[in-house]
Amino acid sequence: KETFSEISPSDFFYRNRDLAGFTNPARALYSTVRELVENSLDACELESILPEVYVRITAYDPLEEAEPKKYVIRVQDNGPGVEPERLPEAFGKVLYGSKYKLRQSRGMFGLGGTMAILYGQITSNKPVTIETSVDGVKRYYYKLMIDIEKNKPIIVEKKVGEGNGLRGTVVELVMEGDYFRSSTKIQEYFKQTALVVPYANITFIEPSGKIFYFLRTTTEMPPPPKETLPHPHGIDVEFMRRTIRQSSDESLAKFLSKRFHRVGLKTAIKFLQYAGIDPNRSPKSLSDEEIVNMVSAMHRYEEFLPPDAGCLSPLGENILAAGIVKELAPEFFTIVTRPPSAYSGYPFIVEVALAYGGKILENGIKLYRFANRIPLLYDEASDVSWKVIHEEIDWKRYRIPQDAPIAVIVNISSTRIPYKTVGKEYIADRPEIERELKNALRETLRKLSAYLSRRSSEEHEKKK
Amino acid sequence: KETFSEISPSDFFYRNRDLAGFTNPARALYSTVRELVENSLDACELESILPEVYVRITAYDPLEEAEPKKYVIRVQDNGPGVEPERLPEAFGKVLYGSKYKLRQSRGMFGLGGTMAILYGQITSNKPVTIETSVDGVKRYYYKLMIDIEKNKPIIVEKKVGEGNGLRGTVVELVMEGDYFRSSTKIQEYFKQTALVVPYANITFIEPSGKIFYFLRTTTEMPPPPKETLPHPHGIDVEFMRRTIRQSSDESLAKFLSKRFHRVGLKTAIKFLQYAGIDPNRSPKSLSDEEIVNMVSAMHRYEEFLPPDAGCLSPLGENILAAGIVKELAPEFFTIVTRPPSAYSGYPFIVEVALAYGGKILENGIKLYRFANRIPLLYDEASDVSWKVIHEEIDWKRYRIPQDAPIAVIVNISSTRIPYKTVGKEYIADRPEIERELKNALRETLRKLSAYLSRRSSEEHEKKK
Numbered sequence: 001k002e003t004f005s006e007i008s009p010s011d012f013f014y015r016n017r018d019l020a021g022f023t024n025p026a027r028a029l030y031s032t033v034r035e036l037v038e039n040s041l042d043a044c045e046l047e048s049i050l051p052e053v054y055v056r057i058t059a060y061d062p063l064e065e066a067e068p069k070k071y072v073i074r075v076q077d078n079g080p081g082v083e084p085e086r087l088p089e090a091f092g093k094v095l096y097g098s099k100y101k102l103r104q105s106r107g108m109f110g111l112g113g114t115m116a117i118l119y120g121q122i123t124s125n126k127p128v129t130i131e132t133s134v135d136g137v138k139r140y141y142y143k144l145m146i147d148i149e150k151n152k153p154i155i156v157e158k159k160v161g162e163g164n165g166l167r168g169t170v171v172e173l174v175m176e177g178d179y180f181r182s183s184t185k186i187q188e189y190f191k192q193t194a195l196v197v198p199y200a201n202i203t204f205i206e207p208s209g210k211i212f213y214f215l216r217t218t219t220e221m222p223p224p225p226k227e228t229l230p231h232p233h234g235i236d237v238e239f240m241r242r243t244i245r246q247s248s249d250e251s252l253a254k255f256l257s258k259r260f261h262r263v264g265l266k267t268a269i270k271f272l273q274y275a276g277i278d279p280n281r282s283p284k285s286l287s288d289e290e291i292v293n294m295v296s297a298m299h300r301y302e303e304f305l306p307p308d309a310g311c312l313s314p315l316g317e318n319i320l321a322a323g324i325v326k327e328l329a330p331e332f333f334t335i336v337t338r339p340p341s342a343y344s345g346y347p348f349i350v351e352v353a354l355a356y357g358g359k360i361l362e363n364g365i366k367l368y369r370f371a372n373r374i375p376l377l378y379d380e381a382s383d384v385s386w387k388v389i390h391e392e393i394d395w396k397r398y399r400i401p402q403d404a405p406i407a408v409i410v411n412i413s414s415t416r417i418p419y420k421t422v423g424k425e426y427i428a429d430r431p432e433i434e435r436e437l438k439n440a441l442r443e444t445l446r447k448l449s450a451y452l453s454r455r456s457s458e459e460h461e462k463k464k
Numbered sequence: 465k466e467t468f469s470e471i472s473p474s475d476f477f478y479r480n481r482d483l484a485g486f487t488n489p490a491r492a493l494y495s496t497v498r499e500l501v502e503n504s505l506d507a508c509e510l511e512s513i514l515p516e517v518y519v520r521i522t523a524y525d526p527l528e529e530a531e532p533k534k535y536v537i538r539v540q541d542n543g544p545g546v547e548p549e550r551l552p553e554a555f556g557k558v559l560y561g562s563k564y565k566l567r568q569s570r571g572m573f574g575l576g577g578t579m580a581i582l583y584g585q586i587t588s589n590k591p592v593t594i595e596t597s598v599d600g601v602k603r604y605y606y607k608l609m610i611d612i613e614k615n616k617p618i619i620v621e622k623k624v625g626e627g628n629g630l631r632g633t634v635v636e637l638v639m640e641g642d643y644f645r646s647s648t649k650i651q652e653y654f655k656q657t658a659l660v661v662p663y664a665n666i667t668f669i670e671p672s673g674k675i676f677y678f679l680r681t682t683t684e685m686p687p688p689p690k691e692t693l694p695h696p697h698g699i700d701v702e703f704m705r706r707t708i709r710q711s712s713d714e715s716l717a718k719f720l721s722k723r724f725h726r727v728g729l730k731t732a733i734k735f736l737q738y739a740g741i742d743p744n745r746s747p748k749s750l751s752d753e754e755i756v757n758m759v760s761a762m763h764r765y766e767e768f769l770p771p772d773a774g775c776l777s778p779l780g781e782n783i784l785a786a787g788i789v790k791e792l793a794p795e796f797f798t799i800v801t802r803p804p805s806a807y808s809g810y811p812f813i814v815e816v817a818l819a820y821g822g823k824i825l826e827n828g829i830k831l832y833r834f835a836n837r838i839p840l841l842y843d844e845a846s847d848v849s850w851k852v853i854h855e856e857i858d859w860k861r862y863r864i865p866q867d868a869p870i871a872v873i874v875n876i877s878s879t880r881i882p883y884k885t886v887g888k889e890y891i892a893d894r895p896e897i898e899r900e901l902k903n904a905l906r907e908t909l910r911k912l913s914a915y916l917s918r919r920s921s922e923e924h925e926k927k928k
């Protein structure tokens with residue numbers, strides 16, 4: 001007779017940690033660094049704090065030579081800190097966090113930081129040490145482990161001390177890693193992050209003791225991301241039923257105008273008339289059948305204003321140009337920012353830059369991918385950007401030689417990035433995103449094509 | 465001030481259903497069919513029941529033309545049924561199932577069937593109907609919905625009726641799908657499944673009413689999969705602590721020999737001596753430090769017998785040959801079965817077949833991938849098999865022309881397939897699996913190369 005069991009989400013991601021990017025010691029070291037750094041940058045940007053992020057990887061036993069081996073990973077920031085009552089669950093519980101909102105941020109799943117701690121625990125059996133202060137007055141010190149079977153934190157130790165005016169968070173854990181095999185990717189991660197977060201000071205100390213400084217080149221920060229309401233085109237029956245259950249609006253017209261993005265009272269009434277529903281009815285009075293009909297009418301209704309991308313925070317041309325000049329020093333580059341669009345009701349903005357020649361020496365197309373300012377360094381061949389570059393664009397049409405030294409930089413900003421994996425490795429080929437990438441890339445290619453023909457006719461002139 | 469929240473695993477996979485392969489109506493229809501069919505085949509094979517699987521997709525509203533639209537999906541099997549007390553949670557709860565074991569099966573995550581039901585519910589707002597009988601005497605009828613926020617089933621209706629001698633399970637749900645866009649993949653899924661499960665009768669009725677029969681070509685079934693113990697090389701500190709906690713063995717020697725794969729009392733004692741631990745100590749008396757040292761000694765210890773693949777159920781040459789002849793009718797084919805191997809302590813067997821010419825008309829390499837008898841039809845370029853074929857093998861060495869019409873068929877059998885996604889789309893490039901695939905493919909290429917040169921010299925002879 002078959003025996004059944006239930007497992008907790010932490011047990012699920014423990015057993016299937018490759019799904020979250022913790023495949024082997026080298027990859028786990030990379031994922032640990034990125035998950036903790038992304039948490040720090042999200043926290044600072046939310047409060048418009050110029051980020052100071054310090055990352056140190058040290059061999060746990062300096063005499064141990066062979067990889068993989070134990071490392072101490074320390075990530076420190078000057079962010080707003082974590083509320084002490086929330087801290088144990090924020091770090092010790094999977095599917096718990098502050099990013100389950102319609103707001104642009106790097107984090108979205110509620111498990112990245114926790115997975116790093118979990119991996120550290122199962123490979124070193126040591127608790128994680130977390131320090132935090134939200135006001136610089138009191139500083140909290142936690143030693144935590146995770147009860148993986150029950151998905152809850154175990155507070156091994158908790159202390160309170162003087163804040164000394166320092167706000168922010170420190171996470172320090174011990175894990176089995178392989179720096180020899182992941183150093184290139186980790187250093188590339190910092191380099192690319194510094195490109196798109198030029199207002200951050202990032203310090204990275206590697207096991208050899210060598211220090212990499214990524215100093216800020218500007219003090220101008222993007223406006224903090226704004227939480228937005230769901231758009232009618234993105235909702236389904238489950239979401240509608242939940243929203244009705246949680247609301248106490250007396251009329252459907254009021255309910256729609258309060259709960260949905262860019263739906264005013266007028267629009268709500270017009271839509272309800274279109275859907276054949278009395279705008280004065282109470283939302284809770286709708287039958288299941290009526291909810292289904294209303295939702296499918298919402299999807300068909302064309303008079304809703306499209307999602308407003310004002311809540312989004314794209315890189316902007318200045319940041320992209322500065323990064324391209326600094327890192328690539330090309331002979332030519334062009335940046336295209338597409339107008340805001342949406343997929344499944346989620347607003348997004350695509351920015352594509354194309355750089356050519358100069359210090360770009362490698363022949364062929366090098367692709368740099370960013371999503372909400374996260375550099376994506378794995379699985380590029382599965383990414384929607386790669387698909388557009390290699391399958392949807394006819395490069396010959398623009399008379400660009402096959403071996404031209406080219407860099408394509410893509411950034412997608414959205415309230416929800418459609419990653420195909422829990423490890424945030426690459427982005428799904430949603431048709432709307434594909435279309436915007438294609439249009440952006442074509443525009444950059446037209447500009448490069450014009451530049452190349454101008455340059456070749458100028459050279460022609462010179463020769464005469 | 466940041467607000468935190470926790471979400472249940474069903475809420476997580478509802479919000480991120482693309483992770484599980486429910487990206488859009490066409491893809492969701494495919495995933496629904498595959499998840500339910502895989503559940504039926506797993507159930508039948510476990511009890512050595514010759515599978516009779518019946519799948520019907522019907523338009524919910526026959527007058528509705530435009531896709532996407534609502535479909536009724538019905539999947540019926542003659543399997544062992546589901547224990548009625550377990551049924552609501554088996555289908556109405558994510559991360560609940562009977563496959564959290566070290567045993568070869570298609571299912572492994574405890575969420576496939578539940579995701580299909582969830583997707584049906586959020587797109588149609590209709591409950592799923594499930595009928596089951598474990599003995600042919602009593603037949604249970606359930607109408608279920610899922611409380612997605614709480615991750616638990618809602619029993620809308622429950623009836624008991626006469627069994628009429630019929631054992632098995634029927635799942636019927638309504639969902640928004642797009643048969644026009646997924647028909648090719650769905651039909652291919654059945655065709656390839658029939659190849660590797662030739663002892664099954666599969667009937668598929670598509671919306672037009674057309675019936676596809678995949679009749680069994682043999683009544684010989686593979687032996688049912690056997691549950692196996694974990695191998696010392698695959699365990700970590702968390703697993704060891706859990707196993708110690710759940711055991712009541714008085715001595716470490718007894719504990720290791722009872723709980724681990726192919727570890728007898730002698731081996732256990734020898735290993736404990738190597739690790740410097742008294743074999744008579746009680747497992748529960750070990751300190752955390754000692755557990756860590758024992759686990760890392762286990763990983764280093766070379767005297768453990770390798771995992772025994774006797775619990776695995778590879779396709780075997782007969783089934784592969786029959787399928788290749790029937791579906792590809794090639795001029796030449798060869799099958800290589802690698803000896804059992806292991807990754808992270810999980811035993812696996814790789815089978816690779818190479819077919820050439822004959823009715824294979826398309827130039828280039830067509831790849832057919834199977835894992836535990838599941839056809840994998842998506843994301844082939846990200847799969848380890850693709851990587852081996854295109855990056856690890858020098859085809860010119862075997863003097864095989866670039867445009868030769870070739871099919872490569874890969875099947876991997878294991879107690880745990882290292883999928884990279886929750887939607888089971890493709891397999892991670894674990895070094896051990898990569899190595900076995902490479903060796904198998906090289907062997908098939910040597911045979912094809914020999915055949916081609918033999919054939920060309922025979923033709924040469926004829927011309928003279």
Ligand SMILES: Nc1ncnc2c1ncn2[C@@H]1O[C@H](COP(=O)(O)OP(=O)(O)OP(=O)(O)O)[C@@H](O)[C@H]1O
Pocket residue numbers: 035039040043077079080081082090091096097098099100106107108109110111112113114115169466
């Ligand atoms: N350095 C930090 N400063 C402030 N808050 C933090 C910091 N690190 C983590 N947090 C809080 O802990 C929560 C959980 O973090 P975790 O990385 O596990 O999930 P997430 O960032 O929400 O999502 P994701 O899995 O996509 O990373 C975050 O939502 C955030 O509120």
Ligand SMILES: Nc1ncnc2c1ncn2[C@@H]1O[C@H](COP(=O)(O)OP(=O)(O)OP(=O)(O)O)[C@@H](O)[C@H]1O
Pocket residue numbers: 002499503504507541543544545546554555560561562563570571572573574575576577578579633
């Ligand atoms: N047709 C069936 N006959 C018998 N048991 C079934 C059937 N379908 C589902 N089950 C039971 O319900 C459980 C849950 O199924 P579900 O598909 O959600 O998860 P799974 O098959 O265990 O894992 P996966 O997510 O990888 O498919 C199974 O483990 C199995 O015990």
Ligand SMILES: [Mg+2]
Pocket residue numbers: 035038039107108111112113
């Ligand atoms: Mg995070």
Ligand SMILES: [Mg+2]
Pocket residue numbers: 499502503571572575576577
């Ligand atoms: Mg299943």
